[in-house]
Amino acid sequence: MSSLSNKRILLGVTGGIAAYKSADLVRRLQDAGADVRVVMTPAACEFITPLTMQALSGNPVHTSLLDSEAEAAMGHIELARWGDLLLVAPASADFVARLSNGQGDDLLSTLCLACPAPIAVAPAMNQAMYRSDSTRDNLATLKQRGIHIFGPAEGVQACGDVGPGRVLEPLELVNCAAGLFATGSLAGKKVVITAGPTREPLDPVRYISNYSSGKMGYALAAAAAEAGAETVLISGPVNLPPPERLTTIKVVSAMEMHKAAINAAEGADMFIATAAVADYRPVEMADQKIKKSGDEITLQLTKNPDIVASVAAMEQRPVTIGFAAESENLEQYARGKLERKKLDMVIANDITGDGIGFNSDDNQVALVSPDGIEKLPKLNKQVLARELIARLAQLL
Numbered sequence: 406m407s408s409l410s411n412k413r414i415l416l417g418v419t420g421g422i423a424a425y426k427s428a429d430l431v432r433r434l435q436d437a438g439a440d441v442r443v444v445m446t447p448a449a450c451e452f453i454t455p456l457t458m459q460a461l462s463g464n465p466v467h468t469s470l471l472d473s474e475a476e477a478a479m480g481h482i483e484l485a486r487w488g489d490l491l492l493v494a495p496a497s498a499d500f501v502a503r504l505s506n507g508q509g510d511d512l513l514s515t516l517c518l519a520c521p522a523p524i525a526v527a528p529a530m531n532q533a534m535y536r537s538d539s540t541r542d543n544l545a546t547l548k549q550r551g552i553h554i555f556g557p558a559e560g561v562q563a564c565g566d567v568g569p570g571r572v573l574e575p576l577e578l579v580n581c582a583a584g585l586f587a588t589g590s591l592a593g594k595k596v597v598i599t600a601g602p603t604r605e606p607l608d609p610v611r612y613i614s615n616y617s618s619g620k621m622g623y624a625l626a627a628a629a630a631e632a633g634a635e636t637v638l639i640s641g642p643v644n645l646p647p648p649e650r651l652t653t654i655k656v657v658s659a660m661e662m663h664k665a666a667i668n669a670a671e672g673a674d675m676f677i678a679t680a681a682v683a684d685y686r687p688v689e690m691a692d693q694k695i696k697k698s699g700d701e702i703t704l705q706l707t708k709n710p711d712i713v714a715s716v717a718a719m720e721q722r723p724v725t726i727g728f729a730a731e732s733e734n735l736e737q738y739a740r741g742k743l744e745r746k747k748l749d750m751v752i753a754n755d756i757t758g759d760g761i762g763f764n765s766d767d768n769q770v771a772l773v774s775p776d777g778i779e780k781l782p783k784l785n786k787q788v789l790a791r792e793l794i795a796r797l798a799q800l801l
């Protein structure tokens with residue numbers, strides 16, 4: 406049996422006679438270890454009821470973009486981000502056409518537009534419809550965009566025709582889905598990741614910190630866990646829920662993060678420092694709230710330990726990756742950090758660009774190593790995290 410252990414599958418069901426097979430598909434996906442949430446188009450609901458799919462999946466079924474009750478429970482963007490894979494099975498000719506057009510005129514097509522995870526479609530239609538130039542062109546467009554096409558199979562169809570267009574059997578679809586995750590590129594490895602900002606307390610109500618949201622580090626941690634790694638996430642204070650399937654250690658200050666990182670890095674294969682750690686902390690934290698007095702105040706700061714450099718200096722060091730947040734001379738400064746901190750790679754991001762870097766959903770990075778530099782395009786942080794993990798796994 407293929408493994409989808411701990412994977413979250415968003416199963417999209419469109420209108421066609423093959424929709425009845427989706428009920429069995431839910432069960433087969435669950436047997437392989439997946440958590441399944443079902444999204445149905447209005448046409449799919451004509452062939453099989455949402456109630457059936459809800460009972461089988463054990464989760465509410467989503468059918469409408471304009472359902473305020475469903476949106477309150479889990480909004481469509483949240484739903485799009487929930488899955489590790491969005492699998493549309495069966496995918497009708499009409500849905501394939503709408504997807505290739507980039508339409509967002511119902512819940513499922515909107516999810517496809519918003520979903521950062523891989524998307525797969527399992528076409529199911531009459532053989533003549535499948536053979537038509539329009540459908541062929543539409544499927545070619547989807548393929549070009551990186552959407553996976555599972556099937557179709559050939560054989561006798563519901564209408565009596567014989568030819569290609571039958572949806573793959575549920576177990577075949579499970580195998581195809583599992584194949585997408587089969588890299589196992591970090592299976593058996595331990596990866597430690599720092600994320601978010603640190604807070605350096607001045608007094609009981611004030612601190613020094615920065616704008617890091619933790620999104621980049623959390624996405625990397627999720628991608629490392631997805632690639633099979635035993636993952637430890639050491640997080641400064643952020644407003645993100647602790648990711649599932651990994652261990653999260655919450656810290657506040659740089660000193661706390663340093664201690665947790667050195668402990669966790671013992672025996673680790675890889676350490677990735679995504680956190681924006683405060684370089685300095687107040688020499689003393691005042692016991693009482695500092696009172697306003699005079700026009701100026703002087704804070705005395707002392708240097709924090711460099712966490713990633715400390716890990717890189719360990720006797721049994723893991724492969725050690727740093728980030729560099731730069732506002733100018735990106736490559737030069739990143740290379741300086743690579744050499745000074747004795748790192749294996751620095752992932753440099755330009756933090757001056759709109760919508761990238763600190764506290765944004767996207768990022769644009771360059772991988773700086775002793776061998777050279779590789780620039781990646783602007784990507785959603787979750788998609789970028791998967792790309793980075795695939796590359797970093799090769800360093801092991």
Ligand code: PMT
Binds near residue numbers: 730
């Ligand atoms: O959290 P987000 O909102 O998603 O934003 C992501 C990010 C912009 C914070 C992230 O992509 C990033 O660039 N993180 C590193 C930010 C940073 O502090 O860079 P730096 O150039 O100051 O530090 C260089 C490296 O040394 C980093 O890996 C940092 O984690 C590490 N460091 C720095 C100081 C210190 N005392 N200890 C460290 O380990």
